[in-house]
Amino acid sequence: MKSEIWAIGGGKGGTGKSFLTSSMGMKLALGGKRVTLIDGDLGGANLHTFLKIKKPKYSLTDFFERKIPLSDIIKGTEIPNLRFVTGDIRSLDTIGIRYTQKLKLYRHIKNISADYVLIDLGAGSGHNTIDTFLVADKMIAVLLPEVTAIENLYLFIKKVLFRKLNMLLGEHGLKDAAKKAWKERNTKDIKNIRELIRHIKDISSEISAIVDKTLADFKLYVIMNQVKNDQHIETGFSTKSVINKYFGIDCRYMGYIRYNEFFWKYIKQSEAFRPITSTGSTSQEVGVIVQNLLGDKQVKISEIANG
Ligand SMILES: Nc1ncnc2c1ncn2[C@@H]1O[C@H](COP(=O)(O)OP(=O)(O)OP(=O)(O)O)[C@@H](O)[C@H]1O
Numbered sequence: 001m002k003s004e005i006w007a008i009g010g011g012k013g014g015t016g017k018s019f020l021t022s023s024m025g026m027k028l029a030l031g032g033k034r035v036t037l038i039d040g041d042l043g044g045a046n047l048h049t050f051l052k053i054k055k056p057k058y059s060l061t062d063f064f065e066r067k068i069p070l071s072d073i074i075k076g077t078e079i080p081n082l083r084f085v086t087g088d089i090r091s092l093d094t095i096g097i098r099y100t101q102k103l104k105l106y107r108h109i110k111n112i113s114a115d116y117v118l119i120d121l122g123a124g125s126g127h128n129t130i131d132t133f134l135v136a137d138k139m140i141a142v143l144l145p146e147v148t149a150i151e152n153l154y155l156f157i158k159k160v161l162f163r164k165l166n167m168l169l170g171e172h173g174l175k176d177a178a179k180k181a182w183k184e185r186n187t188k189d190i191k192n193i194r195e196l197i198r199h200i201k202d203i204s205s206e207i208s209a210i211v212d213k214t215l216a217d218f219k220l221y222v223i224m225n226q227v228k229n230d231q232h233i234e235t236g237f238s239t240k241s242v243i244n245k246y247f248g249i250d251c252r253y254m255g256y257i258r259y260n261e262f263f264w265k266y267i268k269q270s271e272a273f274r275p276i277t278s279t280g281s282t283s284q285e286v287g288v289i290v291q292n293l294l295g296d297k298q299v300k301i302s303e304i305a306n307g
C-alpha cells in the first residue's frame with residue numbers, strides 16, 4: 001500500500017521542525033505504524049541527534065552524487081518500526097541538484113515501503129524546499145507564537161501557493177501565465193498575492209476555475225510550538241483565520257506544544273527520547289497532534305479553557 005507523506009516545514013529556523021518530525025515519527029512507530037523519517041534539511045541535518053543515533057554512513061548526498069539507492073540509505077533506529085534517512089552538510093537549495101534528480105528522489109520517496117514517511121525540511125523557502133513540501137500528502141507548518149515566525153509563514157505560503165499555481169497552470173498548457181502575471185505586477189498595480197491571484201484568474205474562465213479549485217483543495221496543517229501561556233495557544237486560531245481569509249486556502253490548527261524548559265538537557269544528555277516516551281506533557285501534546293493529524297481533527301477553543 002502507498003505510504004502517506006507528511007512534510008514538516010514553515011519557513012522560519014528553530015521553530016521545532018526537527019523535534020516535531022522525530023517525535024511525531026516516534027509516536028506513530030510506537031503506535032505500531034511503519035515509519036520512515038527523511039532529513040530533508042541537507043544543510044543543517046540534525047534529525048539524527050533527536051533520534052539519538054550517530055550519523056549513518058550514507059546520506060542523501062550519496063543518493064544524488066553516487067546513485068546509491070534510497071533503500072540502501074534507510075537505516076533502522078532503536079525504536080522498532082522507525083527508520084531514518086539522513087541529510088548532509090549541503091543544503092537542498094545550494095547543492096546543485098538537477099530537476100530530474102529531484103523528481104527521481106520524489107519517486108523513490110513515494111515508493112518507500114512504510115505507512116508514513118515524514119520529511120523534515122530546513123528553514124527558508126528556497127525552490128527545492130518548496131517543491132519537497134508540495135510533494136507531501138500532508139503539508140505541516142511549525143510555528144512559534146512570535147510575529148516574525150508568523151510573518152515568515154505568510155511568506156512561505158505565498159511561495160508555496162505561487163509554485164503550486166505555476167505547476168498546475170503548466171499541466172494545463174499555460175506554463176507562463178503565472179510568471180507573466182508576476183512580471184506585469186508593477187505595470188498592472190498588483191500589490192499582493194491576492195491581487196496576483198485575481199489577475200491570473202482574469203486571464204480566462206478556464207484558468208479561473210483551476211485557481212479556485214487549487215485554493216479550495218489546498219490544506220495546510222499548522223502546529224504552534226513552544227507556547228508559554230493561553231494567549232500563545234490562541235495565536236494559532238488567529239493565524240489560521242488570517243491564512244484562510246487572506247489566501248483562501250483551508251488552514252487547520254492541529255495542536256500546540258508547551259515550552260519545555262528541560263528540553264535542551266534531554267538533547268544534551270542524549271536522552272532525546274524521553275520527552276516522547278515518557279508520560280510528561282510534551283509527550284501527551286505530541287500524541288494529541290498525531291491523533292488530530294490522523295483523524296483530521298483540529299484544536300477547539302473550548303479545549304484551551306480546560307487546558
Ligand atoms: N517545545 C519546546 N520546548 C523547549 N524547547 C524546544 C521545544 N521545541 C523545540 N525546542 C528546542 O528548540 C530548538 C530548535 O528546535 P529544532 O531543531 O527542532 O528546530 P528546527 O525548526 O528544526 O530548526 P532549523 O530550522 O534550524 O532546522 C532545539 O534546541 C530544541 O531543543
Ligand SMILES: [Mg+2]
Pocket residue numbers: 017018019041044046120121122
Ligand atoms: Mg531542523
